[in-house]
Amino acid sequence: MIINKKIAVSETGFIFNPATGDSYSMNPIATEILEMLKKDMSEEEIKNFLLEKYDVNKSVLQKSYDEFIDTLIKLNIIE
Amino acid sequence: MKRKKITVAVTGLNNIDNPGPGIPVIRGILESKIFDARIIGLAYESLEPGIYMHELVNKSYHIPYPTAGSDILLKRLEYINDIEKIDVLIPNFDAELYTFMKASADLEKMGIKTFLPTLAQFEERQKTLLPMFGKKYKIIVPHSRPIFSEKEIYELSRDFTYPLLVKGKYYDAYISYSTEQTKMYYYKISGKWGLPIIIQEFVEGTEVNVVALGDGNGNTIGAVPMRKQYITDKGKAWSGITLDDSSLLSLTKKIIKKSKWKGGIELEMIKTKDNEYHLIEINPRLPAWVYLAVGAGQNLPEALVKLALGMKIEPYKKFLKGKLFLRYSYDLICDISEFEKLTHYAEL
Amino acid sequence: MKKLNFERPIIKKLNVGPSHKFGLKTEFEPLTHIDEISVKDMLSEYGSPLFIISEKSIRKTYAEAKRAFETRYPKVQFAWSYKTNYLNAVCNVFHKEGSWAEVVSRFEYDKAVDNGVDGNKIIFNGPEKTEDDLNLAVENGSLIHIDHFDELYTLIEIAQKHKKKPKVAIRVNMDTGIYPMWDRFGFNYENGEAWEAVNRIMMSNKLDLVGLHTHIGTFIMTASAYAIAASKLADLAVNLRRKYNHNLNYIDIGGGFASRNTLKGSYLLGIDTSPAFDDYAEAITTSLINSQLDPENMPMLILETGRALIDDAGSLAGTVIANKKLSDGRHATIVNFGVNLLFTAFWYEHKITPAQEFSQHSETTSLFGPLCMNIDQIRESIYLPALKKGDNVVVSRIGAYNMTQWMQFITLRPNVVMIDTKQNVHVIRQNETNKDITGLESVPEHLKLK
Structure with missing residues (x-):
């Protein structure tokens, strides 16, 4: 998964896509995941990290993660 | 003379093609010879241009919509006030006034002064109650009735003839020529502003408006009549001219005197060909064209701040006739980083 | 180390609209x-x-309502509206606070009796009361609120079989300027039906007319409607006294007070717009006090508000x-x-x-x-x-x-x-x-x- 090169992500969770002019806002966990994706961490690594840090079970995490990635793809933020 | 330093918070920064009164009110205050005002913008939406007009607005904050309730609004204002120490707050939207009036005692405790109509004044001039208002103050008003269901639209012909006006509780008004159109507007407006919808007789004539300020004891501090010269396709004034109309002024003074109106007010009237004035709407605040009054010699925003601060005030006796306002648009350039800052921190 | 609370990752497109933080009706605090x-x-x-x-909340709200009315009017009585919430524990909190019972069916009537409410402290409303129900209510000395002429005639017949004179009131419907007007219950005021019902009762000599009752609607956001209702009932009471020299024990203004909920389609929140008990109390009591009612014989004011007390x-x-x-x-x-x-x-x-x-x-x-x-x-x-x-x-x-x-x-x-x-x-x-x-x-x- 590669983050669209043109996309600017700030640590506040603000995303700006200069190609489309759209901007987005993310909650802290979404920002955290995107940061990890930027560092080329794998899905397994990211999920393990989150399981370690947060009070969440695997299936809820998997579903939330898939849904989030799906949205990022739809928004052309990752490809 | 050294000008008095004050901090004034203002809403209605939506200075767009259908502008809110915020920016014109701010211009009036900034032109004051007695106040040296720091302006705090209170915005509901991220793209209200006033937020980005840094030469007029020193700092802006997001505030919650009135629909979130006065508790949440107060919490937010408390936070803002801790930083800014607001002296006077001027709300400029019809839809938010109720909430601010309810909150005014709590604001006072925080040291924030307002100068708003009383709940009773605010209520009795509601569009739905206009017929009663007319009766009480002996003023001609068009026949009107609130409706609560689509069913009632089909029964309108009993006491109305087409065309008629379909109006929302707070905003929006359309001329309707048929039942079908009425139905369309009914859903369009109720979807946005809720029920009831007000059906009002269409009175033929020239629309004339007055901006005025009442001191709450029956005195009119200032009043300037205006006729729209040109309107936009949204029905808003594009240009208007002050009017030398003494009967309109005395009617205004009568309404303010009898109702002991407190605060800014805009009266919308139709002058018929028989020179009768029909009061079609009362807006309980200063309108977006208030800067015309400033330009014509009556700085009503400044006067409102004085009243709010409990300062002595002499009523304005005259204004310049034949003054025009021409609204124009202007493209403001700002960087996305400003937008980011606003959306993230809710202040800019 | 304690793990942190997990929130679903979300991303939201930003537009003209409000900031995500202070924009819409999201509440600031969790309710834990x-x-x-x-x-x-x-x-x-x-x-x-x-x-x-919350029992505490019930008692607190009840105290507020009671204070609002009792500080403005000499004789006030609440009657708990069973249909609003008839769980026995809930009813009994109200009864312990001094409320009578207001019921609209035999099921509710029996519930009130089983809860230990005295028969003469039960108000029996509603369009359906069977002969059996009426007999029981008469026997227990309950307050029967007559809804229609059929019931009135039935009750006159039944009365002959009892030693006790049935205690009755009539329910009156009226135009109080609110929409929709409830005219399906009781006797209409404006067209003279209510006055006719009063006359029938007085002329029959079989029933003891103790009160007048109205219930103008539900979730009424304008307190002034109650002022109109109270003054119309007071007028009936005054005419009754003039014609028959008969004093009523009570005027029952019913319920319908709005709670602090937000109705669908309204722009502002109910907590900001719904009238307070003080507003309703002011409207009702001012209207009664300013009426032509004999100051020496002011009727008791009964309130059947349910929603505003329990919501x-x-x-x-x-x-x-x-x-x-x-x-x-x-x-x-x-x-x-x-x-x-x-x-x-x-x-x-x-x-x-x-x-x-x-x-x-x-x-x-x-x-x-x-x-x-x-x-x-x-x-x-x-x-x-x-x-x-x-x-x-x-x-x-x-x-x-x-x-x-x-x-x-x-x-x-x-x-x-x-x-x-x-x-x-x-x-x-x-x-x-x-x-x-x-x-x-x-x-x-x-x-x-x-």
């Missing part, structure tokens, strides 16, 4: 405790969903079952309580608050119940933090009508608990079992499968 008792603890002990009633005290706690994307891209959240338990979701934009900590990032979602029924929607559009499966939410202000209008559709009703004023939690209605429902059924022999 009710009367200092943990919502999550109650859910794990008593199951989810769970109705929670705040009830909460419904539940659990998120799932999150979904709808075909048009909207987000949807499914919770384990639906319109079967929350009938008032049809009328109100209920206040719904997560029961755990959350970040200030919110999303717009549609909140659906678990029923296999398309209309099972709790909120069409609500701004909530990103909830995940297993999270808990609390619906506030649901004390009125839900525990009487709930339906047993495809599932069973859950526990109802009451937190008493000393913070003890009591189950006041057990969750239903299959046997409670199917035990009433029987299958003909030839249809049995086993």
Whole structure:
């Protein structure tokens, strides 16, 4: 998964896509995941990290993660 | 003379093609010879241009919509006030006034002064109650009735003839020529502003408006009549001219005197060909064209701040006739980083 | 190290609209405790969903209402409207506070008697009272509020069989300027029907006319409508005295006071716009005091308000079952309580608050119940933090009508608990079992499968 090169992500969770002019806002966990994706961490690594840090079970995490990635793809933020 | 330093918070920064009164009110205050005002913008939406007009607005904050309730609004204002120490707050939207009036005692405790109509004044001039208002103050008003269901639209012909006006509780008004159109507007407006919808007789004539300020004891501090010269396709004034109309002024003074109106007010009237004035709407605040009054010699925003601060005030006796306002648009350039800052921190 | 609370990752497109933080109707604080008792603890002990009633809140609201009226009028009596919430524990809080009972059916009447309410402190309203019901009410000396002429004539007949004169009032309907006007109950004021009913009663000499009653509508947002109602009833009472030299014991102004809920379609919140008890009290009592009623014989003022007294005290706690994307891209959240338990979701934009900590990032979602029924929607559009499966939410202000209008559709009703004023939690209605429902059924022999 590669983050669209043109996309600017700030640590506040603000995303700006200069190609489309759209901007987005993310909650802290979404920002955290995107940061990890930027560092080329794998899905397994990211999920393990989150399981370690947060009070969440695997299936809820998997579903939330898939849904989030799906949205990022739809928004052309990752490809 | 050294000008008095004050901090004034203002809403209605939506200075767009259908502008809110915020920016014109701010211009009036900034032109004051007695106040040296720091302006705090209170915005509901991220793209209200006033937020980005840094030469007029020193700092802006997001505030919650009135629909979130006065508790949440107060919490937010408390936070803002801790930083800014607001002296006077001027709300400029019809839809938010109720909430601010309810909150005014709590604001006072925080040291924030307002100068708003009383709940009773605010209520009795509601569009739905206009017929009663007319009766009480002996003023001609068009026949009107609130409706609560689509069913009632089909029964309108009993006491109305087409065309008629379909109006929302707070905003929006359309001329309707048929039942079908009425139905369309009914859903369009109720979807946005809720029920009831007000059906009002269409009175033929020239629309004339007055901006005025009442001191709450029956005195009119200032009043300037205006006729729209040109309107936009949204029905808003594009240009208007002050009017030398003494009967309109005395009617205004009568309404303010009898109702002991407190605060800014805009009266919308139709002058018929028989020179009768029909009061079609009362807006309980200063309108977006208030800067015309400033330009014509009556700085009503400044006067409102004085009243709010409990300062002595002499009523304005005259204004310049034949003054025009021409609204124009202007493209403001700002960087996305400003937008980011606003959306993230809710202040800019 | 304690693990952090997990919130679903969300991303939201920014537009002209409000900032995500202070924009819409999202509540700032999670609702983790009710009367200092943990919502999550109650859910794990008593199951989810769970109705929670605060005795403290009932008593506090009642005290407020009582003060509003008693400081303005010499004789005030509340009568608890059973139909609003007739769980016995709830009724008894009101009875202990001094409320009479106001019932509208035999089922409710019997409930009041079983709760220990004296017969002469039960007001019997409603369009359906059988001869049997009427006989019992007359025997017990209850206050029978006559709804129509058929009932009036029946009662005159019945009266002959009893030693006691039945104590009656008539229900009057009238135009108070509010919409819609309720004219299906009682006798109309404007067309003279109410006055005719009064005359029939007085002329019959068989009934003891003790009061006049009206109930102008429901969720009335304008207190001034009650002023009109009170003055019209006072006029009737004055005419009655003039013609028959007969004084009434009471004027019953009914109920219909709005609670602090927000009605669908209204722009501002109910907590900001609904009149307070003081507003209603001011309108009603001023109207009575300024009427031509004889100051020496002012009638007692009876109030049957239900909703405004109990709504705040009830909460419904539940659990998120799932999150979904709808075909048009909207987000949807499914919770384990639906319109079967929350009938008032049809009328109100209920206040719904997560029961755990959350970040200030919110999303717009549609909140659906678990029923296999398309209309099972709790909120069409609500701004909530990103909830995940297993999270808990609390619906506030649901004390009125839900525990009487709930339906047993495809599932069973859950526990109802009451937190008493000393913070003890009591189950006041057990969750239903299959046997409670199917035990009433029987299958003909030839249809049995086993």
